[in-house]
Amino acid sequence: MIKITPPPRVWRTSALAFALTLLTGCALIQDDPGQVPLVNPQQAELAQVIHLANSGWPTARWWEGYQDPQLNMLVNRALQNSPTMQAARLRISQSQSTVELAQSAMGRSGYRRGGAKPPAGDQ
Known part of the structure; x- marks a missing residue:
């Protein structure tokens, strides 16, 4: 059987890399302040x-x-055109109602929100 040995350059490179790895590990040790x-x-x-x-x-x-x-x-104009918290809540509520209405028109129902399971055909 023929024995294949790597060229000496590979051995030298590997040995050099190993030695540098060992030296690098020692270089990272620092004194505790x-x-x-x-x-x-x-x-x-x-x-x-x-x-x-x-x-x-x-x-x-x-x-x-x-x-x-x-x-x-600019600030006065921004304050005049900004909604109050009550108006913002009303807009959010209206938007949620519009989404629920659109979902019901597409055949979805409110089962998921209430926690009840939908009928077999409504998944």
Whole structure:
């Protein structure tokens, strides 16, 4: 039987790759920095650094502080055309009713919402 041996270049390349892998594993070991010191919250003085916490909540018409007529006009227009929460809920309810009506016209029924099983032909 003829014995096939790989060329010496393959052995050298494999040995070099293995040696580099071993050296790389050793290079990644780092010294443990030890325990990180804890900071006392009173020493951090965050209340003086964060000014929003001390200044309070913005006023109801905060944008008027910029004294920009164009900004005032845009915000007023947006507020006039925006729906109230009650109107938004009503729109959602109407949309859900329209979807249910369309589904019933296609032959689907409300069995899935109530948890009851549909008849055999309505799946």
